[in-house]
Amino acid sequence: MDAIILQILNGLDKGSAYALIALGLTLIFGTLGVVNFAHGALFMIGAFCAVTLSRILNLSYETIDPNKTDFLGNPAKVKTTYVEDWLGPDMGGAIIDWAVPLAILFSIPVMVAIGFVMERGLIKHFYKRPHADQILVTFGLAIVLQEIIKYFYGANPIPTGAPDVFRGSFDFGVMLGFDPNAIIYPYWRLVYFAFAAVIIGGVFAFLQFTTFGMVVRAGMADRETVQLLGINIDKRFTIMFGIAAAVAGLAGVMYAPINSPNYHMGMDFLVLSFVVVVVGGMGSLPGAVLAGFLLGVLESFASMNEIKSILPGIDQIIIYLVAIIILLTRPRGLMGRKGVMEE
Amino acid sequence: MLGLNKRDFSLLLIVAVLALGAPFILNPFPTDSAMAQFNAGYPDLMQRFAIYGIFAIGFNILFGLTGYLSFGHAAFLGVGSYSAVWMFKLLSMNVIPAILLSVIVAGLFALLIGFISLRRSGIYFAILTLAFAQMSFNLAYSVLTPITNGETGLQLTLDDPRILGVSRTADGSIPVTNLFGMEMREFSTLNVGHWSFDFSVGYYVCAVLMLLSFYIAIRIFRSPFGMMLRAIKSNNTRMTYTGLNARPYALAAFVISGMYAGLAGGLLASMDPLAGAERMQWTASGEVVLMTILGGAGTLIGPVLGAGFIKYFENIFSKINDSVLHSWFSFMPDGIENLLVTLVHPFVGKGWHLTLGLLFMLVVIFLPGGLVEGGQRIARLFRRKKPDDAKKSTQSTPAE
Amino acid sequence: MGILEVKNVNKRFGGLQALGDVNLSVAENSVHAIIGPNGAGKSTLLNVLIGKLIPDTGSVMFQGQSVLGRKPYEINQMGISRVFQTPEIFGDLTVLENMMIPIFAKRDGVFRMHALESSHNENEIIDQAEAMLEDLNLQDQRHMHSASMSRGNKRRLEIGMCLAQTPKLLLLDEPTAGMARADTNNTIDLLKQIKDERDITIAIIEHDMHVVFSLAERITVLAQGSPLVEDTPENIKGHPKVREAYLGETAA
Numbered sequence: 001m002d003a004i005i006l007q008i009l010n011g012l013d014k015g016s017a018y019a020l021i022a023l024g025l026t027l028i029f030g031t032l033g034v035v036n037f038a039h040g041a042l043f044m045i046g047a048f049c050a051v052t053l054s055r056i057l058n059l060s061y062e063t064i065d066p067n068k069t070d071f072l073g074n075p076a077k078v079k080t081t082y083v084e085d086w087l088g089p090d091m092g093g094a095i096i097d098w099a100v101p102l103a104i105l106f107s108i109p110v111m112v113a114i115g116f117v118m119e120r121g122l123i124k125h126f127y128k129r130p131h132a133d134q135i136l137v138t139f140g141l142a143i144v145l146q147e148i149i150k151y152f153y154g155a156n157p158i159p160t161g162a163p164d165v166f167r168g169s170f171d172f173g174v175m176l177g178f179d180p181n182a183i184i185y186p187y188w189r190l191v192y193f194a195f196a197a198v199i200i201g202g203v204f205a206f207l208q209f210t211t212f213g214m215v216v217r218a219g220m221a222d223r224e225t226v227q228l229l230g231i232n233i234d235k236r237f238t239i240m241f242g243i244a245a246a247v248a249g250l251a252g253v254m255y256a257p258i259n260s261p262n263y264h265m266g267m268d269f270l271v272l273s274f275v276v277v278v279v280g281g282m283g284s285l286p287g288a289v290l291a292g293f294l295l296g297v298l299e300s301f302a303s304m305n306e307i308k309s310i311l312p313g314i315d316q317i318i319i320y321l322v323a324i325i326i327l328l329t330r331p332r333g334l335m336g337r338k339g340v341m342e343e
Numbered sequence: 344m345l346g347l348n349k350r351d352f353s354l355l356l357i358v359a360v361l362a363l364g365a366p367f368i369l370n371p372f373p374t375d376s377a378m379a380q381f382n383a384g385y386p387d388l389m390q391r392f393a394i395y396g397i398f399a400i401g402f403n404i405l406f407g408l409t410g411y412l413s414f415g416h417a418a419f420l421g422v423g424s425y426s427a428v429w430m431f432k433l434l435s436m437n438v439i440p441a442i443l444l445s446v447i448v449a450g451l452f453a454l455l456i457g458f459i460s461l462r463r464s465g466i467y468f469a470i471l472t473l474a475f476a477q478m479s480f481n482l483a484y485s486v487l488t489p490i491t492n493g494e495t496g497l498q499l500t501l502d503d504p505r506i507l508g509v510s511r512t513a514d515g516s517i518p519v520t521n522l523f524g525m526e527m528r529e530f531s532t533l534n535v536g537h538w539s540f541d542f543s544v545g546y547y548v549c550a551v552l553m554l555l556s557f558y559i560a561i562r563i564f565r566s567p568f569g570m571m572l573r574a575i576k577s578n579n580t581r582m583t584y585t586g587l588n589a590r591p592y593a594l595a596a597f598v599i600s601g602m603y604a605g606l607a608g609g610l611l612a613s614m615d616p617l618a619g620a621e622r623m624q625w626t627a628s629g630e631v632v633l634m635t636i637l638g639g640a641g642t643l644i645g646p647v648l649g650a651g652f653i654k655y656f657e658n659i660f661s662k663i664n665d666s667v668l669h670s671w672f673s674f675m676p677d678g679i680e681n682l683l684v685t686l687v688h689p690f691v692g693k694g695w696h697l698t699l700g701l702l703f704m705l706v707v708i709f710l711p712g713g714l715v716e717g718g719q720r721i722a723r724l725f726r727r728k729k730p731d732d733a734k735k736s737t738q739s740t741p742a743e
Numbered sequence: 744m745g746i747l748e749v750k751n752v753n754k755r756f757g758g759l760q761a762l763g764d765v766n767l768s769v770a771e772n773s774v775h776a777i778i779g780p781n782g783a784g785k786s787t788l789l790n791v792l793i794g795k796l797i798p799d800t801g802s803v804m805f806q807g808q809s810v811l812g813r814k815p816y817e818i819n820q821m822g823i824s825r826v827f828q829t830p831e832i833f834g835d836l837t838v839l840e841n842m843m844i845p846i847f848a849k850r851d852g853v854f855r856m857h858a859l860e861s862s863h864n865e866n867e868i869i870d871q872a873e874a875m876l877e878d879l880n881l882q883d884q885r886h887m888h889s890a891s892m893s894r895g896n897k898r899r900l901e902i903g904m905c906l907a908q909t910p911k912l913l914l915l916d917e918p919t920a921g922m923a924r925a926d927t928n929n930t931i932d933l934l935k936q937i938k939d940e941r942d943i944t945i946a947i948i949e950h951d952m953h954v955v956f957s958l959a960e961r962i963t964v965l966a967q968g969s970p971l972v973e974d975t976p977e978n979i980k981g982h983p984k985v986r987e988a989y990l991g992e993t994a995a
Contacts, residue, residue, distance in 0.1 A: 035466055125708070131465055131466050132412045135469065136636060137707040137708060139703075140700050143699065143700030143703070144701055144704065147694060147697035150694075271477065271625060274470060274473075275474060278466075278467065278470050312485075312486045313481070313482055313486030316478075317478040317481055317482060320474035320477050320478045321478065323470065323471075324474050324475070327463060327471055328459065328462060331463060346859075348863060559859075562858070563859070566857055566858050567843075567855075567857045567860060567862045567865065569858070569862075570862055571844070573833070573840075574833050574836065574844055578831055578832065578834065581833060582833075583814070583815040584824070584825050584831070585816075585819060585844055585845045586816045586819035586845070586848040586849070586852075586853060586908065587816055587844070587853055587854070588854050591853075591854040592854060595856055599858075
C-alpha cells in the first residue's frame with residue numbers, strides 16, 4: 001500500500017510538468033489549429049529564466065577583508081552580492097535564496113513577449129499551411145531556440161536550487177500511519193504539484209468565467225462563426241499564444257530545482273508532451289491535463305521493481321505503448337472532440 | 344537507356360560522375376593551403392555523404408511521394424546497423440551478407456511498424472512512428488542489451504564465432520570488414536603537385552550502392568506505382584473513390600523506404616563495425632527529415648543534395664573556430680576584425696546547429712521546394728531573358 | 744428491377760430521423776434526380792448509397808449486391824463512380840496523369856506493385872487517357888497541373904475521370920454548386936452528351952432546378968427524410984405537394 005502511494009506521488013511531479021506543457025500545446029492547437037513543435041523549447045526557456053534570475057541576483061563584487069586570510073596567508077577576497085549590499089545581508093540573502101519562485105514574476109513578461117513575437121512573426125503565416133509544414137517550421141525554431149540557449153549557457157546542466165525552506169523531504173508515511181521513512185517526498189515536488197494545480201485551475205477559470213475566455217472557447221469550437229460576429233478573434237488568439245507560452249515557461253521555471261536545466265530538456269519533454277496531447281485527445285484541455293497526470297503516474301508505476309520483474313523494460317516504453325494503443329483504438333484520445341484531425 | 348528517358352538518364356549520369364569523381368571534386372584545395380580545411384574528400388566523410396544520401400533518398404520515397412511524415416525512420420537505420428554487426432560476429436567479415444541481412448531485417452521491421460502506423464494519417468501517423476522509434480531506442484538501451492549491448496553499443500570481439508571467417512587474425516586482432524578480400528578501410532593516395540586525393544574501397548562500395556539506390560528511386564518515381572503514391576499525397580479521397588486502396592500503396596512505400604534506411608545502417612556498420620542505440624533516437628530521425636526538406640522533398644536529386652549539404656556542414660563548418668575566423672578577417676582593422684569574429688562566432692564551430700536550424704526555417708518559410716527549388720528559381724532568373732526557354736521550362740516542370 | 748434498389752432505409756442521428764422509410768429504384772440507363780429542400784436528407788442518403796453511412800434498417804442493392812459497409816474503393820470496383828460537390832481531383836498531378844490513374848485502377852484493380860515499370864511505356868493507357876481528354880476538349884491542358892484549371896474544367900476533368908472507368912452508375916452530388924452560369928450550362932451539356940452516347944445510369948442529387956429539369960428522366964422528391972413523390976419531370980413541375988415543400992424553403 002505504501003509503495004503504491006509512493007509511486008502515485010512520484011508520478012505527480014512529472015505528470016504536473018506533462019500536464020502543463022500539454023495544456024499549452026492544446027491551447028495553441030485548439031485556438032490556432034497549429035501543431036507547435038517549439039513548445040518544449042518554451043518550457044526550456046522558462047527553466048533558464050530561473051537560471052538567469054538566480055545569476056543576476058548572485059552578481060557580486062569583490063572586496064578584500066583585512067581580517068581574514070586565505071590558506072596562503074594573503075588577505076582574503078570576499079564576494080558580496082549587490083543585492084545583499086543594497087538590502088542588507090538578511091533581506092538580500094533571502095531574495096537570493098528565493099530566486100526560483102521570484103523567477104515566476106520575472107518569467108511571465110519574458111515568456112508572454114516571446115509568445116507574441118513567435119505568433120506575430122512566424123506562426124501567423126502558417127495558419128493556412130498544412131500541418132506538416134507547421135511541424136517542420138516549429139521544429140526548426142525549436143532547434144534555433146535551444147542552440148541560442150546553448151550558446152549563452154553552455155551544454156552542461158546548471159543546478160538551480162530551491163529555497164532552503166523547501167529543501168529536505170516530508171515524511172508522508174508517518175502522517176498516514178505507515179512506518180517512518182516508508183513514504184518520503186521532497187517538499188519542492190509538493191510545491192510543484194500545488195503550483196501546477198493552481199496554474200491549471202487558473203487557466204480553466206479564466207476560460208470559463210471571463211468574456212475573453214468565452215470568446216476563445218467559442219473560437220475553438222467554430223472559428224468562422226465567431227469571426228462573422230465581428231469579433232477580432234485573431235488578436236485574442238495572439239494573446240492566447242502568449243498565455244500558452246507563459247504556462248510552458250512557468251512550468252519550466254518551477255521545474256528547475258527538480259531537474260537541473262540543460263538546453264535539450266525541451267526536446268525531451270516535447271516528445272512525451274505530444275504523446276500526452278494525443279492520448280488526451282487533440283484539442284481537449286481537460287483531456288490534456290488528465291492524460292498528463294495519468295501518464296506521469298503510469299510511468300512511475302511501471303518503474304516499480306515488482307512490475308519490472310514481470311515485464312522487463314516496461315518502464316522504458318509504457319508511455320509510448322499507451323499512446324500507440326490509444327491512437328489505434330480510440331484516435332480521438334480520451335476526451336477528444338469528434339472530427340478534430342480525424343481522417 | 345536503362346529504361347530511363349533522356350532527362351533522367353542525364354541526371355543519373357551527372358550523379359554518377361559526381362559520385363565516382365568525388366575524391367577529386369571534394370578536394371579542390373591544395374593540402375598545404377589555408378583553404379584545405381574545406382576539403383571534404385577524405386574517405387570517412389565521403390562515405391557518410393553516400394550513406395546518408397541513401398537514407399534520404401529512401402525517406403523521400405515515403406515523404407516526398409506520399410506525404411506521410413515519419414518521425415521514426417532512424418529506427419530502421421539502427422536495426423540495419425545491428426543486423427550487419429551481428430552478421431560480422433556470426434558469419435563472416437564480408438559486407439555482402441551483412442548488407443543483405445540489414446536490408447531484409449529493416450524491411451520486415453518496417454512492414455510491422457508500417458502496417459500498424461498506416462492505420463492513421465497526418466500528425467497521428469507522425470506520432471505513431473515517433474512512438475515506435477522511441478520504444479525501439481529505449482528497449483535497445485535497456486532490456487534488449489543481450490542483442491544490442493546496451494549503452495556500450497554492439498562491437499566485434501576476438502571470440503566471435505564468424506563461421507565462414509576467422510575469429511581472430513594471425514596477429515591476434517579482430518579482422519576487418521571487406522568485400523571478397525578488399526578491406527573497406529584500404530585506400531590509396533594520389534599526389535598531384537600540392538594536391539592529394541584519397542581513393543578508398545569503402546567509399547566506392549558506398550558510392551556504387553548509392554548510385555544503385557538512386558537509379559531504383561528514379562524508376563520508382565517514374566513508374567505507375569510512383570504516380571499512385573503522388574496521388575495519395577494529392578487527394579486521398581479521389582484515390583479511394585477511383586477504386587484504389589491507398590493503404591497497400593503507402594505500406595509498400597513505407598517498407599521500401601525502411602529498406603533504404605536499413606541499407607544505410609548496414610553500410611554504416613560495414614564502414615565501422617559497431618552499432619549504438621543513439622542511431623535510433625528521434626533526433627536522428629529528425630535529421631533525415633531536415634536533409635530531405637532542405638534539399639527538396641519530392642524531387643529526385645533534392646535528398647542527395649540535402650544529405651551532402653548537412654553532412655558537409657556538420658563536419659566542415661563545425662571545425663571553424665575563432666582562430667580560423669581571425670585569420671579570415673585579419674586584413675581588416677583590429678576593431679572591425681574582432682567585431683566580425685564576435686558576430687560570426689555563434690554560427691560556426693559548435694554553433695553550426697544554429698545555422699542549420701535557421702537555414703531550415705528559412706527553407707520551410709520561403710522555399711518549400713528546398714535547394715532544388717532555389718536552383719530552379721535562379722535558373723529561371725537567368726532564362727527570363729529568353730522567353731522561349733522560359734516557356735519550355737514551365738512546360739517541363741510537371742514531369743519534375 | 745432497377746440497377747440500384749434502396750429498400751426501407753431508416754437512419755436516426757440521436758433524436759433526429761434523418762431518413763425514414765426511404766424506398767428508391769433507379770432504372771438502368773436512366774437519369775434519376777433526387778431533389779429536396781435543405782435538410783431533407785439528400786446528403787445522408789448519398790452517404791448511405793456510397794457505403795459511408797450504414798443505415799439502422801433497410802438495404803441498398805446495386806445489381807443485386809449489397810453496398811452497405813463496403814469500402815469506397817470496393818464500391819468503385821463494383822461499377823459506381825462518384826462526382827463530388829467540390830471537384831475532387833489530383834491537384835498536384837498533371838491533367839494527363841489525372842486521367843491515367845482511373846484507367847490504371849480499372850486495369851490493375853485496387854493494388855498493383857508496378858514499381859519498376861515506366862509509366863511512359865504504358866502506351867495503351869496513355870492513348871485511352873488522351874482520347875478521353877480529347878472528348879472533354881481538355882487536350883490542350885494535358886501537361887498543366889490540374890489545380891490551376893478553371894472550376895468548370897476541373898468539373899469536366901472529374902466527370903471524365905469517372906467515365907474513363909466506364910462505370911455502370913454515375914453518382915453526382917450537386918455537380919454545379921457554386922458554379923457560374925456558363926460553367927453550369929457547360930456541365931449540363933456534357934452530362935447530356937454522356938447520357939446520349941453511353942450506356943450509363945446517372946443518379947444526381949441536385950438543388951438547382953434548371954439542372955434537374957434539363958437532365959432528369961425521373962425525379963424523387965425528398966422531404967424531411969422521406970420520399971414525397973417520385974415521377975417524371977413534367978408531372979413533378981405541377982405537383983402540389985412539391986410546391987408546398989419548396990415554397991417553405993423559398994419563402995425562408
